[in-house]
Amino acid sequence: MTHPDWCPPPSDTVSLLPAGRDWDAVRADAATARWAFPILNGPHESAAIVDPYTCATYWLLPPGEAHDFIHWQRLHPHVTVLPARPGTHYVGIPPTHRRTGPGLHWYVPHNWSGRYLTEPAYLAAALTPAVHAAHGPHRSR
Template structure:
């Protein structure tokens, strides 16, 4: 379990707090969040902040996990999932509305608590959350909704710019295999569907 010694504000109203200091934040739409909730059911570390007016759900994750997590966690889920802070520069601070711990319903922002939530752990398990959101994005938007990763440069490759090639992704890999890549990264490889 993740316990960072941070608790929601003790006030009666939501507080605007900066992401990237005590925690980072992951935001998605309510339809995706609703599909993710069953995967997170029973995980005490996956409480979320619901804003029905904005149709969004936010999870708080350990600081640094929005920008330093593996590619497949957040870049792959873009644009359906946003990670904050967006950049390490102080001029790009994102503020997140955080309700008091006792607020568990209503038209304004409130906490959605998993079964067994004690209120002690408000920071989500990053890997569990990323897996649940990937399944939810696929469920809501279809399998092509997830971005692909170029197996050569490891950057996001849009579906429209991806090619399937036969080759080796790096100099130490001597066995050619089928892989997804940017067209430029696949130079010198055999591209499927082309003579």
């Protein structure tokens, strides 16, 4: 298991790494992420990867912990979990120094904790109201 102090590999370019080995990933659309960022500013602040080209934001979680929260499915299609499984998902990891676009970059909160891995319960608790704020209440079919 990877230590919670995981850091991106040293590089000057984007590294393409598989989800489920060193971390699982949670992907959210840009509207949800905009609402989530202020909610996530707190004691568990962690960085997120912003992809302005696909309008997606990725949070990295400790490996194997993404599936502990069953309610991720209720946030679909605005939030998607990318754990290890057949048909591995790859995520572009920007260099640690890239904090602005264009292109993939790290969103780093004002009082950043220095962590690149996010606590799953904290992220889930923030994304639930963020999806509601960005997209309205969930409608049952």
